[in-house]
Amino acid sequence: LPNFNVLILTDETEFARLLTACWQAERQAPAITVLASDLWKEHKETPHDLVVVGPLLDVKVSEVLGALDPACAAILCAPADSRELGQLRSRYPRLVHIPLREDWAQTLLLVAGESLRRTEALRLARQAENNAARNEHCATLGRYMIDMKHSVNNALTSMLGNAELLLLEPGQLSQQSLAQIKTIHSMALRINEIMQRFSSLASEMREAENASQAETQVVTPSEFQRR
Amino acid sequence: VQKKVLIVDDSPSQVRLIQGLLQPEGYDSIGLNDPKRIEELITREGPNVILLDVVMPERNGFQVCRELKNNAKFNGIPVILVTSKDTPSDRYWGEQQGADDYVTKPFTREELLRAVRRFA
Numbered sequence: 001l002p003n004f005n006v007l008i009l010t011d012e013t014e015f016a017r018l019l020t021a022c023w024q025a026e027r028q029a030p031a032i033t034v035l036a037s038d039l040w041k042e043h044k045e046t047p048h049d050l051v052v053v054g055p056l057l058d059v060k061v062s063e064v065l066g067a068l069d070p071a072c073a074a075i076l077c078a079p080a081d082s083r084e085l086g087q088l089r090s091r092y093p094r095l096v097h098i099p100l101r102e103d104w105a106q107t108l109l110l111v112a113g114e115s116l117r118r119t120e121a122l123r124l125a126r127q128a129e130n131n132a133a134r135n136e137h138c139a140t141l142g143r144y145m146i147d148m149k150h151s152v153n154n155a156l157t158s159m160l161g162n163a164e165l166l167l168l169e170p171g172q173l174s175q176q177s178l179a180q181i182k183t184i185h186s187m188a189l190r191i192n193e194i195m196q197r198f199s200s201l202a203s204e205m206r207e208a209e210n211a212s213q214a215e216t217q218v219v220t221p222s223e224f225q226r227r
Numbered sequence: 228v229q230k231k232v233l234i235v236d237d238s239p240s241q242v243r244l245i246q247g248l249l250q251p252e253g254y255d256s257i258g259l260n261d262p263k264r265i266e267e268l269i270t271r272e273g274p275n276v277i278l279l280d281v282v283m284p285e286r287n288g289f290q291v292c293r294e295l296k297n298n299a300k301f302n303g304i305p306v307i308l309v310t311s312k313d314t315p316s317d318r319y320w321g322e323q324q325g326a327d328d329y330v331t332k333p334f335t336r337e338e339l340l341r342a343v344r345r346f347a
C-alpha cells in the first residue's frame with residue numbers, strides 16, 4: 001500500500017477527515033491526497049492509482065469518472081438510493097459503489113485494498129506481457145541466427161577448405177596469388193570467430209526466451225500475494 | 228593398402244572438397260550425395276571409415292548413423308559426423324546415435340585429418 005497514490009475527492013471535509021484518519025490508523029496506508037471539486041478541476045490530469053469520490057457540490061460524478069485514466073480504480077461513496085448510480089454503473093463497469101451507511105469507512109478500506117491489489121496485479125501483468133513481447137523479438141532473432149549459421153558454416157567450410165587445398169601446393173602459385181589466398185584463408189577464420197560469437201548470442205537469446213516463458217506462467221492467487 | 232573413406236554429404240562441392248583434402252594424405256575416398264544409398268555403397272566398397280553430414284534431405288545423418296550402428300553388418304565401421312550443427316546438444320545427440328567422432332564445420336584440414344587418422 002505505501003507505494004500507491006490515492007485521491008479522496010470530496011467537498012465534505014468531515015468525509016475526507018474520517019476516511020484519512022481511518023486509513024492512517026491502519027498498519028499500512030497509501031499516499032493520500034485530498035481535493036475539493038474546485039481544486040480537482042485544476043489538477044485532474046494528475047495520475048492516481050485509486051480515486052475515492054465522496055459527496056460533491058461543484059462537479060458531477062460522471063465528469064470525474066470521465067476524466068479518469070482507464071487504469072485508475074474508482075470507488076464512489078454515495079447513498080444507496082442515488083438516482084445517478086444506475087446510469088454510472090452502466091457507463092463505468094469498473095466503478096465500485098460503497099453505500100454511505102454506518103460502517104462505510106471500514107468497508108471502503110477493505111474494498112480500496114482489494115482495488116489497489118488488483119491495480120498492482122494488472123500492472124505486473126502488463127509488465128510481464130511487455131517483457132514477453134520483447135523477449136519474443138530477441139528469440140525470433142536468435143532462431144534466425146541459428147538457421148543462418150548452418151548456411152554460413154557450410155559456405156565457410158568451402159572457403160576455408162579450398163584455400164587450404166590451394167595452399168598445399170604453394171609452388172604452383174605466384175607470390176601475389178599466394179598472398180591473396182592466405183588473406184582469404186585468414187578472413188574465413190575470422191568470420192568463423194565472429195560466427196562463434198553469434199552462437200553465444202543466440203544461446204543467450206534462447207535463455208531469454210525461456211525466462212520469458214517462465215515469467216508468463218500462470219501465478220496462483222496465493223503465490224501472487226506472497227510476491 | 229589405401230584406406231577407404233566414404234564421404235556422405237548432399238552437397239557435391241563439400242564432397243569434392245573433403246576428397247581433395249584427403250587425397251594428398253593417401254586416402255581413397257568415395258563420395259555419396261544420396262544418403263538412401265549408403266548401405267549399398269558400404270556393401271560394395273567396404274570403407275574403413277564414414278564421414279557423414281547431418282543436415283540432409285529425406286534421411287538425416289543422425290538417422291543414418293543410428294541405423295548403421297543398429298545393424299550388425301555395419302556397426303563395426305567408425306562413423307564421424309561432419310556437420311555445421313555445433314551446439315552441445317547437437318554433439319550430445321550425435322553421441323547418442325552411436326557416432327564415433329564429431330567434426331564441426333567449418334573445419335581446418337588438420338582437424339579433419341586428425342579425426343580420420345583416429346580410425347584409418
